Amino acid sequence: MCAIEAGKRGRKVMVLDHANKPGKKILMSGGGRCNFTNQDISASNFISHNPHFCKSALSRYTQWDFIAMVDDHQISYHERDLGKLFCDDSARDILNMLLAECDKANVDIQLNCDIKDISKTDDSAFVISTATGNFQTSSLVIACGGLSIPKMCASPLGYKVAEQFDHHIWPTTAGLVPFTLQPDDKERFAKLSGIAVECIVSNDRIQFKENILFTHRGLSGPAILQISSYWEPGESININLLPDIDIVNLLKTRKSEQPNTRLKAILGELLPKRVLLTFLGQETVDEPLQIISHERIREIATQLQQWQIKPNGTEGYRTAEVTLGGVDCNELSSKTMESSKVSGLYFIGEVVDVTGWLGGYNFQWAWSSGWCAGQIV
Ligand SMILES: Cc1cc2nc3c(=O)[nH]c(=O)nc-3n(C[C@H](O)[C@H](O)[C@H](O)COP(=O)(O)OP(=O)(O)OC[C@H]3O[C@@H](n4cnc5c(N)ncnc54)[C@H](O)[C@@H]3O)c2cc1C
Numbered sequence: 001m002c003a004i005e006a007g008k009r010g011r012k013v014m015v016l017d018h019a020n021k022p023g024k025k026i027l028m029s030g031g032g033r034c035n036f037t038n039q040d041i042s043a044s045n046f047i048s049h050n051p052h053f054c055k056s057a058l059s060r061y062t063q064w065d066f067i068a069m070v071d072d073h074q075i076s077y078h079e080r081d082l083g084k085l086f087c088d089d090s091a092r093d094i095l096n097m098l099l100a101e102c103d104k105a106n107v108d109i110q111l112n113c114d115i116k117d118i119s120k121t122d123d124s125a126f127v128i129s130t131a132t133g134n135f136q137t138s139s140l141v142i143a144c145g146g147l148s149i150p151k152m153c154a155s156p157l158g159y160k161v162a163e164q165f166d167h168h169i170w171p172t173t174a175g176l177v178p179f180t181l182q183p184d185d186k187e188r189f190a191k192l193s194g195i196a197v198e199c200i201v202s203n204d205r206i207q208f209k210e211n212i213l214f215t216h217r218g219l220s221g222p223a224i225l226q227i228s229s230y231w232e233p234g235e236s237i238n239i240n241l242l243p244d245i246d247i248v249n250l251l252k253t254r255k256s257e258q259p260n261t262r263l264k265a266i267l268g269e270l271l272p273k274r275v276l277l278t279f280l281g282q283e284t285v286d287e288p289l290q291i292i293s294h295e296r297i298r299e300i301a302t303q304l305q306q307w308q309i310k311p312n313g314t315e316g317y318r319t320a321e322v323t324l325g326g327v328d329c330n331e332l333s334s335k336t337m338e339s340s341k342v343s344g345l346y347f348i349g350e351v352v353d354v355t356g357w358l359g360g361y362n363f364q365w366a367w368s369s370g371w372c373a374g375q376i377v
Helices: 002-008 024-032 054-060 063-072 092-104 157-164 183-190 222-228 247-257 263-267 273-280 282-286 294-305 361-374
Strands: 014-016 035-038 077-079 084-087 108-110 115-120 126-130 133-137 140-142 169-175 196-202 207-214 218-220 237-240 307-309 322-327 345-347
Touching (some): 002 361, 035 063, 035 361, 157 169, 157 322
Antiparallel strands (some): 115 126, 126 133
């Protein structure tokens, strides 16, 4: 995005990438359909040590600007839950659109380019030494992304360059990532592998209402990925498997109206049978309501609506969608993304300490921050 905008202004732009193909993360995003933005974007959808920093870029290049480009290229898309926009056909449509725009703007993309060293000369030019030669430039934009999915060419280069030029880096951790479980929990819940349930997942700071997915390794699904970005190691999370239902009231009412009905007949309409068995046990689910005391009804509600679980950890950068932390926003201009320490040096996208929620927010940050730098480099 930055290269396109700078190229449109007549700047001579070269993109150096060590990958053998461009836009690998775009291709694998959104299950191959690229959740390229969201209809509803605000600063509260982003995590940063400076929660105000992202506002300027997001308001200067909005989701509507990106959608207009997608429309111009006649890419068909659809909305899924919570405003998420996905391609109808393939993520490749988004990549092809960006490559076509790069082409129009005369951007030179050099792939398989191993960057050996970056230095600054006395006359304020940057020299980038690569395996295929040295390049000199007055503006250097670092758009190396985060550490997530090393197999997809993620590397720490962006953070290293920032450090080299005396930038502060907030510690990085994996975000939007599945949880692994303690051995006992892992064994207990592995038999639910493949089951998704709409839940409210929360900790003391935030809550998300989306699906959780039981997997053979632990817990995943959108609600889990979201809370993982707010999780501290050692902390428990709360899961309400029956959001929006007053289960105590429901069971008490049914008990007085249909005392012979078994618990499983009522709860079976609300949750998969295997989930009920795992949480309550065969004996309980077979009981007729008439023998279940009001106190026991409250216990059942607690088991299903206030499930507390302490993850063992996360799956880490191997599968994380994003990297939390990164280049400290307080040392960058929120309008241009330029370093306040080194003129001509810019940081955009995921390498910056701005991390979006699941739902197209991370791409929108990449588009918006890239667009802003592209107006000035
Ligand atoms: C599996 C997966 C699915 C995702 N799905 C979505 C989604 O649907 N919607 C959404 O909004 N976000 C999604 N994300 C997050 C999103 O992909 C990133 O936040 C976004 O791509 C960041 O853009 P970026 O340009 O900053 O970095 P990247 O897209 O990571 O690009 C960085 C580029 O720098 C290159 N590079 C890295 N190190 C070096 C080096 N040492 N030398 C030369 N080049 C280097 C890489 O090859 C790469 O081309 C997903 C992420 C993953 C991993």
